[in-house]
Amino acid sequence: MARSSRTVRLLFGTTLAGLVAFGAAPAQSQETRAAIEAGNKQVSAAFAKGDAAALAALYTRTAEVFPPGGDVAKGKEAIQKMFQGAIDAGVKDLTLSTVEVEQHGDTAHEVGVWTMKGPDGAVVDHGKYIVVWKKEQGRWKLHRDIWNGSTPPKP
Amino acid sequence: MARSSRTVRLLFGTTLAGLVAFGAAPAQSQETRAAIEAGNKQVSAAFAKGDAAALAALYTRTAEVFPPGGDVAKGKEAIQKMFQGAIDAGVKDLTLSTVEVEQHGDTAHEVGVWTMKGPDGAVVDHGKYIVVWKKEQGRWKLHRDIWNGSTPPKP
Numbered sequence: 001m002a003r004s005s006r007t008v009r010l011l012f013g014t015t016l017a018g019l020v021a022f023g024a025a026p027a028q029s030q031e032t033r034a035a036i037e038a039g040n041k042q043v044s045a046a047f048a049k050g051d052a053a054a055l056a057a058l059y060t061r062t063a064e065v066f067p068p069g070g071d072v073a074k075g076k077e078a079i080q081k082m083f084q085g086a087i088d089a090g091v092k093d094l095t096l097s098t099v100e101v102e103q104h105g106d107t108a109h110e111v112g113v114w115t116m117k118g119p120d121g122a123v124v125d126h127g128k129y130i131v132v133w134k135k136e137q138g139r140w141k142l143h144r145d146i147w148n149g150s151t152p153p154k155p
Numbered sequence: 156m157a158r159s160s161r162t163v164r165l166l167f168g169t170t171l172a173g174l175v176a177f178g179a180a181p182a183q184s185q186e187t188r189a190a191i192e193a194g195n196k197q198v199s200a201a202f203a204k205g206d207a208a209a210l211a212a213l214y215t216r217t218a219e220v221f222p223p224g225g226d227v228a229k230g231k232e233a234i235q236k237m238f239q240g241a242i243d244a245g246v247k248d249l250t251l252s253t254v255e256v257e258q259h260g261d262t263a264h265e266v267g268v269w270t271m272k273g274p275d276g277a278v279v280d281h282g283k284y285i286v287v288w289k290k291e292q293g294r295w296k297l298h299r300d301i302w303n304g305s306t307p308p309k310p
Binding site: 109111150 | 219221222223224225226227257259260262264266282283284285287299301302303304305306307308
């Protein structure tokens with residue numbers, strides 16, 4: 001079945017690109033989008049510093065993160081531990097680019113794309129994500145966070 | 156058999172239990188959650204029948220799907236093509252289990268877990284997803300859809 005899964009991913013890999021070229025502008029305030037983009041810059045900065053505690057601090061108290069290849073990380077302690085694992089594994093240069101933000105009161109969902117670079121500055125992986133943000137004590141924080149990679153697995 | 160029961164235990168013992176045990180009940184109407192759960196059953200039924208057109212019809216006109224290992228599928232035609240690829244690769248027995256629904260007017264986001272079984276009924280893969288649903292012409296449809304697998308990559 002590993003073979004079938006790989007085939008599935010390969011076939012998925014043949015679908016069209018164009019994530020950044022989306023048309024319709026969804027409901028959002030520019031202020032909220034700016035706050036989310038600033039939050040994403042803080043994510044990148046924390047990875048660059050290798051600071052898993054700073055990463056966890058960007059999440060709500062009841063946040064859940066859904067990493068590929070692992071189970072849910074629930075709550076700040078588990079989230080910090082998971083990101084420490086990513087940092088230890090060499091994740092350092094991560095860029096998050098917002099494609100879409102749709103706000104509903106103190107909740108917003110964001111669609112975006114991520115790019116990871118290696119020590120030589122070359123892109124080593126890229127993909128997309130959905131984050132549900134919540135305003136907690138006046139500050140937008142990541143509340144639900146899932147992503148995957150777009151690179152087809154090697155045959 | 157030993158392997159599949161271990162997988163089942165991993166799924167239900169860790170992933171699902173962990174998600175279900177999450178305390179706070181988010182804002183939702185029971186009606187909306189029921190509609191979303193019914194929509195998920197339609198997804199499973201369409202996979203079981205190998206009907207990619209029926210799958211695509213469950214999505215909004217401006218839907219976007221973010222499959223692992225591939226780029227975004229944007230719009231019904233691209234979504235149908237992507238699911239046809241999955242069906243052709245053998246995806247047939249897919250179960251979606253809602254963990255959380257949070258509704259904001261005609262938008263809702265769902266967190267859930269998925270299980271894929273092989274022809275012998277054994278679980279071959281499992282993971283989690285976030286779907287943003289939109290009420291379109293009075294009917295809840297999938298609007299943004301991303302998932303990943305929870306099985307760690309083989310060393």
